[in-house]
Amino acid sequence: MNISEIAQKAGVSVATVSRVINHSNLVKPETRERVMRVVEENEYVPNAIARSLSVRSTSNIGVIFPDIENPFFSGAFYGVTKAAEQNHYNVFFFNSDENVQKEQEFLKTVFSNNLAGIIVSPVDHYSDTTRELLEEIEKRGIPVVLLDRDIRGGKFSIVMADNEKGAYEAVSRLIQEGHERIAIIEGSTLTRPVYERSRGYRRAMDDHDIPIRGEYMVRGDQKSELAYQMTRQLMSLPEPPTAVFTCNNMMTLGCLRYLTEQGIMIGKDISMIGFDDIEALRVIDFKLSVVERSESDMGKIAMRMLLDRLAVPEAERETVVVPVKLVLRGSEKLQKKNV
Amino acid sequence: MNISEIAQKAGVSVATVSRVINHSNLVKPETRERVMRVVEENEYVPNAIARSLSVRSTSNIGVIFPDIENPFFSGAFYGVTKAAEQNHYNVFFFNSDENVQKEQEFLKTVFSNNLAGIIVSPVDHYSDTTRELLEEIEKRGIPVVLLDRDIRGGKFSIVMADNEKGAYEAVSRLIQEGHERIAIIEGSTLTRPVYERSRGYRRAMDDHDIPIRGEYMVRGDQKSELAYQMTRQLMSLPEPPTAVFTCNNMMTLGCLRYLTEQGIMIGKDISMIGFDDIEALRVIDFKLSVVERSESDMGKIAMRMLLDRLAVPEAERETVVVPVKLVLRGSEKLQKKNV
DNA sequence: CTGAAAGCGCTTACAG
């Protein structure tokens, strides 16, 4: 069933049918009624592909995240789909797997798929190629909104958490508990959130006149496995840290795995605060203190920003910072007083 | 940059350019070379929308899952995107939120978006409307693959876990540990996995001549919150169960939350086995025994089945059952010997 | 208010 069959059955031209289904107001009420009846009787649904080709844009947006299995991203993705659905947008999803090449492959399909806009968490803060691709996309009138991560030298709309503040408060708290030997597991510095969390760490240390020791700043890659190894490295130091701040939830898990395997008790033998809450641990009342934020809100806000840009293309790029909250549950403390 | 500009620059017709980019072999090598050079110089990428309109199908598949934040589904989704990417398919994602209406809304967009195929975990096993929509979709030549859940009276390809066996083994194990008062938190019976897990429970009880007590079979809705309440109901019974089997990971979390809040120790005061592993608990060596399966494999297999159907449309519908594994970590036991 | 016609950017029988 296509538009010309409907036109024929309703005894009008395809132009008129098109006007009716697009709610144009230059069509006589009786005509509209007649057409609508035929449309309903035949359960006619216009072909979105043909429409897209004609108007040269779609109601499809693209989302490119590095790791959909990370609860932060699945939460943010949920927020995006929710907001998209309410506004009658469809969403394409691409998993970049923390791989710049893949990300760029996906970015190149934006044009051929005529996407209306994209939401991206770029893999590599320093990738000029990604930045150029994103700029090219914007130049062609397709708005880009970054989520959580941004990119050096770029001037894009972005929604992010108050990373530095979260880290600052977490580390300050550890200091208040009497710690000086505080480690940070950073994740690759390729991302801005990690950079800001690292800065929060350093500022907290500086403000409390605690010297920063290079061997306490280790670098993972956002994933669990490397954080596990980095934790082993930290704990093998001649003078191991007495507290650890981990920069994201997957790395928190890797760190916990090592400590658990070694029988090092969290909140007893070592103190710990992680960035991002971990539902399963909260549920069983495992005393992990965390910096938390609302993932799904971040997704909704990103979609909202995209819609705004779509409505007013020449609007200013904006930066939205969502609040974080330090939730203390006990792991920031130390029972053995060996600090 | 479109096909006719390329044709002009290369001094050939658009038909020839089309043949070149589609790897048709009826084009002279020299011509092909000349065209390819122009294509590359101009970084020409064909418009996928126009191609779709012309060939009346796309390289886009749709995925409709009830809850992307559930690690089972985000894992399966990861598998789907991975396999899709390798085969140059894009994926649309819809979150049905365990809501039949939303699911059906999405299903209706399949035609207008010219999807090549869809992968679905239907919300309601008994929804005739959903079944009819899926049948309509197949009738129009668009293959449907169900993942994890199926639908009554439908005849679709499906990939699922060996649910009954998993439940049977879990419950049998609890019985071996000496339990007779074993509860099951079922989730809505609207889904087949839950139905099969329930059957595994009953068969295990029957095989060991343990009478099944209605008050021990309670019904959640796949989500955490209701499982929490059902656990409270169970534990408030005059004769509360001594062991619990939970039918999915979200319900396991809800159940754990209640027990933890009440200070009921898992593996000490009560025994427990859940369906689906929970990474965060494994990492901290929380002794939860579970029935595990590979989520991402299920996603990959679903995509593989879809591709097969796309390649051979008249192929038989198939059912793929992926294996499950009972992983015992201690929560199946009971330290207080009050069984 | 309505229709005829061109156009969106491709593909593909058909003819040569």
Next chain:
DNA sequence: CTGAAAGCGCTTACAG
């Protein structure tokens, strides 16, 4: 091996 032309199903100036 190659091109002219029709067609995919819409939208939208243009003319009336």
